[in-house]
Amino acid sequence: MTSPATLAALREVSTATITTVLLKKGIRNAYMRGPKPLVAGAGRLAGPAFTMRFIPAREDLAVPEAWASPRSTRAAIEDMSAGCIAVADARGLTEAAIFGDILVARMGKRGVTALVTDGTMRDAEGVIATGVPVWCTGAAAPSSVAGHIFTGWQEPIGCGGVAVFPGDIIVADGDGAVVVPIALADEIAKLGTEQERFENWALAEVHKGLPLPGLYPPNEATKARYEAEKKK
Amino acid sequence: MTSPATLAALREVSTATITTVLLKKGIRNAYMRGPKPLVAGAGRLAGPAFTMRFIPAREDLAVPEAWASPRSTRAAIEDMSAGCIAVADARGLTEAAIFGDILVARMGKRGVTALVTDGTMRDAEGVIATGVPVWCTGAAAPSSVAGHIFTGWQEPIGCGGVAVFPGDIIVADGDGAVVVPIALADEIAKLGTEQERFENWALAEVHKGLPLPGLYPPNEATKARYEAEKKK
Amino acid sequence: MTSPATLAALREVSTATITTVLLKKGIRNAYMRGPKPLVAGAGRLAGPAFTMRFIPAREDLAVPEAWASPRSTRAAIEDMSAGCIAVADARGLTEAAIFGDILVARMGKRGVTALVTDGTMRDAEGVIATGVPVWCTGAAAPSSVAGHIFTGWQEPIGCGGVAVFPGDIIVADGDGAVVVPIALADEIAKLGTEQERFENWALAEVHKGLPLPGLYPPNEATKARYEAEKKK
């Protein structure tokens, strides 16, 4: 399980930087295509993934009665732990929402950190009012039964073209959401923290008027200068 | 014709709830894919559809001179009644706008409640300044002749993948726009009002800390409790 | 080279009007599909195009080390002149960003007027903080090496489905970005200024309550009235 220190560290590293350090470890497909913050200025959040899986609706099964089934989204939500990030595989289908304000409000009550999906929300203004930060592909009025069947939770899923396993660390900010494989979380937190520090320093140098060649990426002289200033 | 009472009632029912009650009546394809509020916070509006139809442009016909034709968009606008919602079938083409600030300003003068389209607006800031609420797929600079030929009004059309007939009731809010077949308007208004009331009650219960299973959808005990409280 | 007077005039003409006058000169494909202001309210900007070209990434070439190459984006930025509008051909690929805050900050230091691309930005909040106005297709966390190889600058490119040659004039506002072929810039500035003046007059007439037929487009009587009032 990922330590609170690693989670805290990842919350300070931008998703942009995380994709860069993941790429250095050979992971190119970690950034979800589609999910964006439902409201601007949501900041950055991190937490272990709680996965949910939907498949396309079929009229004999996708009916409001299904919501009362023991395999319903309601049961899944009751199984969520405080601090998790709920990640829902909606297969990118945008024409029917997966959740509305009532379900998201309950997630908030259970201490869910955020909801990430490649699908859409309904009652989007009500969802925002719950205070649970959501990364999704927008709003749509139809309920989940108009497009989706819920099939289960804590399974491996795809979301936004990326594989997500239960417990993988999700980091989400203004640029979108990225998955950090759990086995790499500590290392990415460490590398990301250092990379972030260097990028902040380089940005300050640019603001001072320095040109980019030799600075970013740094040549040997720049590296030495950075290391020297870092020690101060 | 739809009564003012029905229209007033529909204005209080979210598009999310309307799609749910339409689904219970067997209507699954009523939510338009594409149209979104041009500015946030437009609230909810309802009105009978005034339809307009565009087909793709052909250079021998899509010329500025066409704007002076008796079958032009100008003539259509003069035929609009106060309170209607203008619905334009742009076939989802986004590369050329269908209207700019001048035409939308005139719609405002004629008392049009809103404009809904699966196409785009030009002079989008000017359109916003007219005060006429618009649901569309975004902004594009080119004028309609760059992509569209106007072919007529008050015909059956498609908009955002949904059939719209003149006089059908359009309801639009933050989640988008939905069509209510005119023959069902009274029933949907009634069912929607009740559904909306229950959902508000259920949301309040969630805020009190109740879990979803048994609450939403309600089991018999919850139904009884809701009915009892409703009578108070 | 385009005169400061022409540039100043184009800055007062909306992209909507520019596409209309370009169409009258036979140019239909000048509006870029995709690029939109990264922040609302950026106003309108104009400047000569400084072009950059990307092709899809290949793992043996798209590596962070490439950033230090003499053909890197860094070298291109150092070649930009104050007042130019940087236009980057990202082939519409949205899954990997082309620039982040550090590079855009350096563009700002070099006096670049704006950045226009059919690709995405990373560290989007940081990019906004640089103060350089950007027209793009959104945000994505992955760095350019995850999706792009930079191949050179000041070549003919495509951007948003439109051809852009170095030195062509770019005008960008709330509706998006349009290219004015350099050979037509003076004429478009002149025609656009006049068209804009007429449209403002027509809009005012609509606000006074005049219907559109005969007004917009103007019939002979309207033209005479407009000319008479213009002389006042």
Added chain:
Amino acid sequence: MTSPATLAALREVSTATITTVLLKKGIRNAYMRGPKPLVAGAGRLAGPAFTMRFIPAREDLAVPEAWASPRSTRAAIEDMSAGCIAVADARGLTEAAIFGDILVARMGKRGVTALVTDGTMRDAEGVIATGVPVWCTGAAAPSSVAGHIFTGWQEPIGCGGVAVFPGDIIVADGDGAVVVPIALADEIAKLGTEQERFENWALAEVHKGLPLPGLYPPNEATKARYEAEKKK
């Protein structure tokens, strides 16, 4: 009305050549995107357009009972004249077919030259067996009521991104289908015939080993040589 001689001439001109001569007359948007021959080797056909229009299905209207309505596709077919090319606007929707073997067989009985649509066919093998040549976007099993409502015939329509008016001439061959505005049909037939003749001559020259510069497009010397040989 288009003369039999013009129709006969257009049948000898490839759609590729027709788009070239239309472009010289200022018509750029005449080639339908989507429709391809359902079977290879269908040759080339030409005829006046008989238009049909579909909009998206709505469950209260798109029911098998609609097929018996006086505004049904059945009534439209009985209104078709021998020699026409039926052109159906399916709005590019491919998930539900517009016709199957029974309706197409009846078109064949009525002497319809061909069927062109931006939609799909069901019972595709049965449709092929009717012997009526079809240009479409493929096969799909669901019937029209699963996705479409038929709204009428002999109206202006869009098909494959192109405007088609009743009576416009349709030419279709292995490359797809193109619309020739009726007012231009005679001129396009004449220009196309000549262009086709030159292209055949140029192709023969290439087979003899001549390089392209100076040959295609022809310089003055080539033009003179061609004119001289043509007279033989």
Added chain:
Amino acid sequence: MTSPATLAALREVSTATITTVLLKKGIRNAYMRGPKPLVAGAGRLAGPAFTMRFIPAREDLAVPEAWASPRSTRAAIEDMSAGCIAVADARGLTEAAIFGDILVARMGKRGVTALVTDGTMRDAEGVIATGVPVWCTGAAAPSSVAGHIFTGWQEPIGCGGVAVFPGDIIVADGDGAVVVPIALADEIAKLGTEQERFENWALAEVHKGLPLPGLYPPNEATKARYEAEKKK
């Protein structure tokens, strides 16, 4: 479990007719968008679904070594029963194939009736040579690890926008593939057989020269005539 008689009956009913009778039972979403016969003239096949599920690849997991895992596609194939139709959920991803000739050859050895997927095949010519009929979205050279991770078998899946549960009956022919919910299989077989018989009769009537109104759909007189002739 579905009886051999029902399977035999469904093999005689076209997918077009099956979608029609499913629609009459309220099932609109049963036709898979995407899968088409890899080779023409494959006829019609029916069998119970054996489901397989893929999610997007991640570089730390999508490696050739995964093929030797006990949860690999190899293990799934050994679990297939003779007569089944393997249905693979590739999430519509076409850039990497899910299977090549070696795996499909093994399916053939195990008596698999057909393979249906919304993904692609590699070594497509080799796959055809195995003699196992395949419905897919085309060919692509990259192996599954370039785009997919296999996650398990005999789970509920989506394929071509349709829900498929293990044991549902799949029918595939020239128009594509359709799923018949197992609970409805007997009824659909019966209704489909009768519908098919009527359609064949109606087609013959059309070939005799009868017009469609009153024939298809049949009015009372036609129904009586059909019933009378059916008894002969």
Added chain:
Amino acid sequence: MTSPATLAALREVSTATITTVLLKKGIRNAYMRGPKPLVAGAGRLAGPAFTMRFIPAREDLAVPEAWASPRSTRAAIEDMSAGCIAVADARGLTEAAIFGDILVARMGKRGVTALVTDGTMRDAEGVIATGVPVWCTGAAAPSSVAGHIFTGWQEPIGCGGVAVFPGDIIVADGDGAVVVPIALADEIAKLGTEQERFENWALAEVHKGLPLPGLYPPNEATKARYEAEKKK
């Protein structure tokens, strides 16, 4: 430059196998999305890439007169060497063709091995008649000036989402086209030849009835058996 032996070896390795061995060398993005054989049964071809670049058309530049320019496609063709594979970057635009029969016939006269593009062909039947094998995305009637401007040749390009540099080796067969970076060509030829040999052996084992686990991928026992049989 690539040796004839390497080219001959690559011609015997399927594109499927080449992508597998490229993946082992860290190259994941080498398979072009889009280009498919214009006629079935074209076999497999290999050759060094001769690159051509197109950008979107602009009406002031995309005119038939451009074909006579010294930077025209005609001049590029005269610069092609026998044995090369012409690769044209059409940016995936399918609405206007890049070449027709006359230009492709000239390529054939110059000894071009094949033409690969992410665009379309016009006069497709004429193109097939030239005998030059073509991998493309289909047929379209409009000429290149309707959608493209040719900008030059032997530059780095993108084609089907893949980077291609002049001289890179292209291999194309029934599954599509793949680029082998020139620096890796010898190694890929060697690894591919061996991989192909093993796959053929494994396929034969499957035909004998062996199950896949342990065979493909091979465990140690299978490896030993394969090596032993290979030596025979």
